[in-house]
Amino acid sequence: AQTVTQSQPEMSVQEAETVTLSCTYDTSENNYYLFWYKQPPSRQMILVIRQEAYKQQNATENRFSVNFQKAAKSFSLKISDSQLGDTAMYFCAFGALRAGGTSYGKLTFGQGTILTVHP
Amino acid sequence: EAQVTQNPRYLITVTGKKLTVTCSQNMNHEYMSWYRQDPGLGLRQIYYSMNVEVTDKGDVPEGYKVSRKEKRNFPLILESPSPNQTSLYFCASSLLIDEKLFFGSGTQLSVL
Numbered sequence: 001a002q003t004v005t006q007s008q009p010e011m012s013v014q015e016a017e018t019v020t021l022s023c024t025y026d027t028s029e030n031n032y033y034l035f036w037y038k039q040p041p042s043r044q045m046i047l048v049i050r051q052e053a054y055k056q057q058n059a060t061e062n063r064f065s066v067n068f069q070k071a072a073k074s075f076s077l078k079i080s081d082s083q084l085g086d087t088a089m090y091f092c093a094f095g096a097l098r099a100g101g102t103s104y105g106k107l108t109f110g111q112g113t114i115l116t117v118h119p
Numbered sequence: 120e121a122q123v124t125q126n127p128r129y130l131i132t133v134t135g136k137k138l139t140v141t142c143s144q145n146m147n148h149e150y151m152s153w154y155r156q157d158p159g160l161g162l163r164q165i166y167y168s169m170n171v172e173v174t175d176k177g178d179v180p181e182g183y184k185v186s187r188k189e190k191r192n193f194p195l196i197l198e199s200p201s202p203n204q205t206s207l208y209f210c211a212s213s214l215l216i217d218e219k220l221f222f223g224s225g226t227q228l229s230v231l
Contacts, residue, residue: 001178006161037220045209045222091161095216103216105169106177107152109162 002027004094006110013082014118020067021077021113023092031097034075036066039112040088048090051075082117089114121146125210125223132200133231140195140226142210150216151193152177153185155206156225162209168193169216200230 003026013019025034036048051059051068058066063083067076079086092110097103123144132138144151152167154177164177168187182204184196193212197204210223 004161009159035220043207043225045211045220047219050219093162103150105150105152105167105175105216107164107167107216107220108178109154109164111159111161 002108004108004110006113008113010114012116018080023075025073025094029096033095035093036077037091038088084117087117123221123223129227131229135199138197142193143191144212148212148214151212153195154209202230205230
């Protein structure tokens, strides 16, 4: 079974600064994909970024980037130039793929990190 | 507009009274799934469906049922709700499981 751990229940950052949210996972699978989702107070779930394990290059989306360390099973999210609208709960998620590339169908989320951006 | 419609948004019920939370998507997605969100536990997968008539258990399926008779609909059924099923529930869909998930707006369920 896969597990995903977000060890920081809460984080805070000043506007315009950089913050990193940590995520580690445990799996025996070699092929998988990882996500970061954001949940603002509206409780809507929004995809932030996606990474495939076979890709060595770290994914980036504007101010959001990941540091994917496959050997360490680590998938941290860096938010640069933090904005007030980044205040939200952030979830890391893991899904395994079969050898042929199809998914098992299961998706495992971490416990979440509440990020507060202060003006 | 591409969306996942989940109803109701809020529901208060009593122990043992059967209820159904509906979920419908208009994107012709093959994959649909249900999650519950609890403080300190994040989102946990209840059931998922890879296609019509194909459903499988997630990590916390006890006390829940699902069906996938049509591609667009994936209702969650609680046949005999109990207070430990009080939670925030999300339905989600995607074209492929490893692609972006589209989430419904959530259902806050309270079982008294």
